[in-house]
Amino acid sequence: MTPFMKKNALLSFFILIGTVAPAIAQTGSVSGVITDSLTGQPVANLTVFIPSSTFGTITNQKGEYHLGRLNPGDYTLMFRHLSYPTTTRLISVEPGKPVILNLALSEESRKLNEVSIIGRIPDQRLAFHLFKTYFLGDQKEATCILQNPQDLKFYEDGGTLKAVAKNPLIITNRHLGYRITFFLDYFNYVEDKNPDTGLGRNDYFSYGGSALFQDLSVVIPIMTMGWRVARKNEFKGSLKHFLAALYRDQLTKEHYYLRTTFQSPEDLQLAEKRSNAMTKIRWAETDSLFNMDPAIHKSSYLHYYPAEEYPLSQNQITAGLQTGEKKLQAVPSLLVFSDYRKTRDLRDDWISTLRIPEKGIIFDQDGNYRVPEGTLSWINHDNSMQIIRLLPSDYMPKLNENHR
Known part of the structure; x- marks a missing residue:
């Protein structure tokens, strides 16, 4: 056994993603009023959005919100406010049919607008340096800048550096051209010594939360061309890019290689x-x-045969119930290697673990997907899911741009 795949740092992440439906000519909308269930008063400045997308808004002083230009399909709608619990609702949007969704937030579940920290307080400057390195992916904040670092607090718990935020993190990503409102649920960093494997230092980190993206191309149009190229490059190796290639039966052409794991x-x-x-x-x-x-x-070790490709069969990829959809099912836990350097050497690839629920997933030619039952897991094992490289789930390059 040769565990050569050890990296300087390993990332695992969990960001709630609301499925964004493929483009259809006629769109729909969702609107409503958010109130306090105890007082009946409207809740202002509450963020309503489809997680990990560019679709979002904030309630006005009357508690009203409206999201338009939604393509027909099923969505997860998230409601976040510092004084109330995070709430999600599933909605179905039909062409030309407005969805009305009012919500009364329960006072019994109301959260205090405070962050309680239990544990040793580390050097905050060093902790923030690690946070910028591993969460933002830009330790010098040259192109990915956290606008409100004062809202971050760090502490240590059992040898793990943890971060909490008392307000949503506001991040300007000049690399891809997005302003991101990130609701941080957790951030963990561990520097681990593992003498048993002979690997030496293993740093790994994980984070979770939900993000709302704002496209800066409208605000700074002079940067649009550069951002378009950068977004196209970051799209390669993503779950949507992988599923789009799988739909077209072009995994090899798009330089994807699969290995089953043990x-x-x-x-x-x-x-x-x-x-x-x-x-x-x-x-x-x-x-x-x-x-x-x-x-x-x-944590664990995933074992695989580097020379043995896992072939997906026709029985595993079948036609979906709706036109233009396919179904992927009966797939074991897989390592997905994205050979972005085109070397055929697995050691320099972007690597992700893909786990499909028992009843499979439905996906289309653009990589949009939905999970009828269970949870799809896509865990990235490199640094390609740091904030500096994150794209919204509704991003899709133009047809003449989405090929390598």
């Missing part, structure tokens, strides 16, 4: 139905990748 010799023996002796031989041929699962906050 966590133990027992998993391997069960999957391949081999004898104990043969399993030991096969296990010695595997390579490994350090993995931190943000959903359960546990």
